[in-house]
Amino acid sequence: MNTDLVIGMAGSGGDGIVAAGESLLTAAALEGYHGVLTKSFGPQIRGGESSFKLRLCTRKVLNSGGSLDIAVALNWEDFLKFGGELPVGGRTTVIYDSNTRVAPDAIPLVGVTPAEVLAVPIEEMARETGGSDRAKNTVVLGLMSGWLGIGREEVVAGIRKRLSKKGAEVVERAEKAFHAGFEYAGRHPLSSDRLMAEPPQTGAKFVVDGNDLCAAAAIVAGCDFFSGYPITPSSEIMHFLGREIWKYGGTMLQAEDEIAGIGAVVGASFAGKKAMTATSGPGMSLKTEMLGLASIAELPLVCVNVQRGGPSTGIPTKGEQSDLLQAAFSAHGDVIRPILAPVSAEDMFPITIEAFNLAEYYQTPVIVLSDQEVGQRKETAEPIDAGAIRLVERRRPAEKELEHYARFRFTETGISPISHPGMKGGNYLASGIEHNELGAPTANGEMHSRMNEKRLRKFAPLKDRRDLFITEGHADAPLGLISWGSVAGIAIEAFQLAVKQGIRVKLLVPRLLYPVSEQVYQEFFASITRGLVVEQNHQSQLFRLIRMFVDVPRGIETLAKSGSNPITPDEVADRLRQISLALQRDTQQAPSEG
Amino acid sequence: MSTLAGRPVEDYTAKDYKSELKPIWCPGCGDFGVVQAIYRALANVGRAPHEIAFVSGIGCSSRIPGYTTAYGFNSVHGRALPIAQGIKLANPDLLVLCAGGDGDGFSIGGGHVAHAIRRNIDITYIVMDNQIYGLTKGQLSPTSRRGLPTASSALGSMESPVNPLLYVLGYGAEFVAQGTPADMNGLATIIEEGIRYPGFAFINVQSPCVTYGQEDQMLKAQKATMQTLASINHDPANRLAAMDLAQAYGEKLYTGVFYRRPEPTPTFERLARERQEAQRPLVKGRADVLNVFRLKKP
Numbered sequence: 001m002n003t004d005l006v007i008g009m010a011g012s013g014g015d016g017i018v019a020a021g022e023s024l025l026t027a028a029a030l031e032g033y034h035g036v037l038t039k040s041f042g043p044q045i046r047g048g049e050s051s052f053k054l055r056l057c058t059r060k061v062l063n064s065g066g067s068l069d070i071a072v073a074l075n076w077e078d079f080l081k082f083g084g085e086l087p088v089g090g091r092t093t094v095i096y097d098s099n100t101r102v103a104p105d106a107i108p109l110v111g112v113t114p115a116e117v118l119a120v121p122i123e124e125m126a127r128e129t130g131g132s133d134r135a136k137n138t139v140v141l142g143l144m145s146g147w148l149g150i151g152r153e154e155v156v157a158g159i160r161k162r163l164s165k166k167g168a169e170v171v172e173r174a175e176k177a178f179h180a181g182f183e184y185a186g187r188h189p190l191s192s193d194r195l196m197a198e199p200p201q202t203g204a205k206f207v208v209d210g211n212d213l214c215a216a217a218a219i220v221a222g223c224d225f226f227s228g229y230p231i232t233p234s235s236e237i238m239h240f241l242g243r244e245i246w247k248y249g250g251t252m253l254q255a256e257d258e259i260a261g262i263g264a265v266v267g268a269s270f271a272g273k274k275a276m277t278a279t280s281g282p283g284m285s286l287k288t289e290m291l292g293l294a295s296i297a298e299l300p301l302v303c304v305n306v307q308r309g310g311p312s313t314g315i316p317t318k319g320e321q322s323d324l325l326q327a328a329f330s331a332h333g334d335v336i337r338p339i340l341a342p343v344s345a346e347d348m349f350p351i352t353i354e355a356f357n358l359a360e361y362y363q364t365p366v367i368v369l370s371d372q373e374v375g376q377r378k379e380t381a382e383p384i385d386a387g388a389i390r391l392v393e394r395r396r397p398a399e400k401e402l403e404h405y406a407r408f409r410f411t412e413t414g415i416s417p418i419s420h421p422g423m424k425g426g427n428y429l430a431s432g433i434e435h436n437e438l439g440a441p442t443a444n445g446e447m448h449s450r451m452n453e454k455r456l457r458k459f460a461p462l463k464d465r466r467d468l469f470i471t472e473g474h475a476d477a478p479l480g481l482i483s484w485g486s487v488a489g490i491a492i493e494a495f496q497l498a499v500k501q502g503i504r505v506k507l508l509v510p511r512l513l514y515p516v517s518e519q520v521y522q523e524f525f526a527s528i529t530r531g532l533v534v535e536q537n538h539q540s541q542l543f544r545l546i547r548m549f550v551d552v553p554r555g556i557e558t559l560a561k562s563g564s565n566p567i568t569p570d571e572v573a574d575r576l577r578q579i580s581l582a583l584q585r586d587t588q589q590a591p592s593e594g
Numbered sequence: 595m596s597t598l599a600g601r602p603v604e605d606y607t608a609k610d611y612k613s614e615l616k617p618i619w620c621p622g623c624g625d626f627g628v629v630q631a632i633y634r635a636l637a638n639v640g641r642a643p644h645e646i647a648f649v650s651g652i653g654c655s656s657r658i659p660g661y662t663t664a665y666g667f668n669s670v671h672g673r674a675l676p677i678a679q680g681i682k683l684a685n686p687d688l689l690v691l692c693a694g695g696d697g698d699g700f701s702i703g704g705g706h707v708a709h710a711i712r713r714n715i716d717i718t719y720i721v722m723d724n725q726i727y728g729l730t731k732g733q734l735s736p737t738s739r740r741g742l743p744t745a746s747s748a749l750g751s752m753e754s755p756v757n758p759l760l761y762v763l764g765y766g767a768e769f770v771a772q773g774t775p776a777d778m779n780g781l782a783t784i785i786e787e788g789i790r791y792p793g794f795a796f797i798n799v800q801s802p803c804v805t806y807g808q809e810d811q812m813l814k815a816q817k818a819t820m821q822t823l824a825s826i827n828h829d830p831a832n833r834l835a836a837m838d839l840a841q842a843y844g845e846k847l848y849t850g851v852f853y854r855r856p857e858p859t860p861t862f863e864r865l866a867r868e869r870q871e872a873q874r875p876l877v878k879g880r881a882d883v884l885n886v887f888r889l890k891k892p
Binding site for chain 1: 615642643647652659664665666675676677682683688706708709862866870877881883884886888891
């Protein structure tokens with residue numbers, strides 16, 4: 001029996017790989033299992049390689065795991081294109097389509113001997129029962145359902161629902177294909193135990209993905225306007241709002257370009273509405289001038305960057321965490337723009353709500369740094385209680401304040417009451433040009449200094465938001481682990497593994513990345529002599545960003561990989577073990593040095 | 595501003611739209627006439643200043659919102675139209691004006707004009723076209739004539755100018771007009787007509803640059819050569835005739851309405867409102883949006 005199982009499957013674009021992964025996750029979730037489903041694609045629109053990695057578990061997990069327990073290759077060419085994204089190891093059961101005409105002892109996996117290799121007539125069964133090779137994914141669903149012992153009724157019901165529009169005949173054929181796979185699994189038991197243990201009593205209630213949940217959170221936050229431009233891997237946010245926002249009285253505008261997308265959002269915010277845009281790397285580069293405008297005009301907005309491989313076009317379909325420095329330092333001038341990063345798809349909800357709250361409170365653009373992994377993966381989640389959400393509205397001028405209204409009035413907090421067109425007496429000039437308290441343009445050096453000071457000072461309280469940092473472990477641990485964004489889900493599991501192994505380690509995951517909270521890091525570093533910063537980019541961007549503001553202990557190392565090169569919990573835990581050994585050597589050597 | 599409270603709309607005068615900011619324009623700049631014409635047009639339309647949003651980009655002419663009592667937005671170069679559209683879509687009850695220069699509208703921001711037009715969002719876009727970059731001290735603009743020597747083309751321009759009128763007519767603009775401060779009554783009238791048109795209105799204003807412009811562009815020269823479209827019996831419902839006349843841009847100064855679509859297409863904001871009204875009964879509250887994530891037994 002298994003409490004934690006990882007399945008990877010690859011084939012070509014038309015094989016319905018992702019649909020199969022989603023069916024399996026939904027069926028398992030209905031039974032009460034937890035799971036994370038990541039999808040990965042080649043660059044082609046049709047016919048390119050496509051894959052999923054699905055981790056099913058009896059407890060909540062934050063990543064799609066390491067080596068596969070079961071690997072399914074509909075063809076080897078496509079499977080191999082995913083390399084380390086679908087890692088086959090010594091414990092993997094490899095299943096592949098016998099139509100590939102490769103002998104089980106000749107499969108093209110170099111340097112690894114899987115636990116078990118099975119050639120299954122997947123295409124043949126699909127043709128015999130489903131009538132065409134398009135039913136291959138359904139045959140695989142039958143195989144998985146049989147071998148894992150899950151979801152038979154749920155998968156079949158899901159098939160019926162999904163295909164009902166295509167007619168009874170199609171549904172019937174699909175069901176036959178499923179049963180062919182299911183029965184095949186029954187006749188050919190695996191030598192390794194791949195049965196899932198009983199699901200937990202209180203199972204998952206929601207299945208979410210980061211992009212859709214971001215869009216939904218925006219609606220819950222009161223967002224009335226979205227404008228953006230299609231870009232992978234963020235477009236689902238626009239698709240969702242294009243369907244849903246009208247029901248809540250809002251408007252979605254597909255802009256002519258990335259600049260117009262954020263421009264319209266700046267306008268909507270000026271008009272008094274909560275507004276959001278979403279994009280990915282290249283779009284973020286184009287939006288930076290508008291971010292500067294929103295900063296100096298002190299207009300709230302949320303800008304979501306679903307990061308992908310960069311620079312430039314980079315790898316549009318794969319995640320990376322390489323836009324952190326851009327987010328922190330985008331656009332010219334002396335500015336702070338808060339950056340938030342979700343650690344999971346589920347976390348996208350509170351992070352998006354928080355982004356709107358910070359934007360409205362501080363009258364600033366807020367950047368949400370998601371990534372392809374968080375944006376496009378599906379995962380089981382706890383029910384979201386929208387009633388428990390606390391929403392913040394921008395500070396509007398009271399009637400008395402409108403008598404001698406100054407839009408950019410110097411206040412103790414640096415936050416000035418903000419009016420909007422339609423509000424009588426609140427008329428002012430918003431501008432990208434430096435201005436005085438009234439909004440009138442100025443080139444005066446003293447006024448410029450005072451306005452800069454006001455616009456920066458207002459963020460001071462943000463650094464005390466300790467609830468935007470995840471901390472675990474003993475405060476006096478000598479070893480520290482830091483990670484952020486989607487990779488934090490891996491780091492958190494590695495931390496738990498290390499603790500189980502008796503390693504004295506503590507964990508820090510900032511969900512607020514900028515402004516850098518010096519105090520939070522200083523406190524974390526106080527007990528630390530060695531540590532590890534884990535992130536999915538080449539330059540260790542978070543590590544460098546922290547070092548700009550905080551004295552970092554010399555013994556801190558980095559584990560940084562470019563996108564499309566998976567980092568696994570085991571790998572991080574191994575590094576922690578090595579660092580822990582080094583720590584022990586440090587302390588043994590210390591007396592003789594003294 | 596509070597002195598306006600409670601006044602009937604018909605009581606607004608041009609002065610109510612004039613702010614206390616002193617323009618930075620050169621003495622004699624055509625833009626002084628444009629802002630006066632806008633005050634007069636707004637007074638005739640009679641909307642309260644706080645119900646007006648006036649957006650501009652960057653350039654001498656883009657200072658204009660600050661010289662009015664409306665809610666102004668002096669934004670960034672070339673991006674006035676996207677911001678103006680966001681404002682109008684966020685609050686369709688506002689009167690939204692947009693203004694800028696020829697560089698703003700036909701060079702750095704040229705890509706936005708076509709899309710504002712095809713959405714037909716009810717915005718009046720006034721371009722102060724002076725065929726030169728004034729604020730940056732006299733470089734070639736997209737409407738500069740071929741051969742023109744400027745700061746950035748010491749040996750003469752090697753490019754043909756954009757024809758703003760043909761350009762917007764080609765994109766399907768439903769209201770296209772041209773005016774000049776050399777004819778203040780005519781200019782105020784077409785701005786008012788543009789504001790009253792239920793959709794996107796484009797107004798090109800030949801607003802001379804007294805510092806870097808050419809002799810034949812000055813108001814005195816314009817007065818001598820300009821011709822109203824009414825005087826040649828142009829029918830503004832005739833789009834092809836409008837395009838034919840628009841070809842004379844740069845050679846002959848026609849003023850008045852080139853084209854006004856007799857049956858305006860529905861504005862984007864009207865369609866949005868209809869869609870909102872149709873969709874709203876489908877939900878009870880914002881939390882309903884989360885239902886799509888709820889696991890349901892098939």
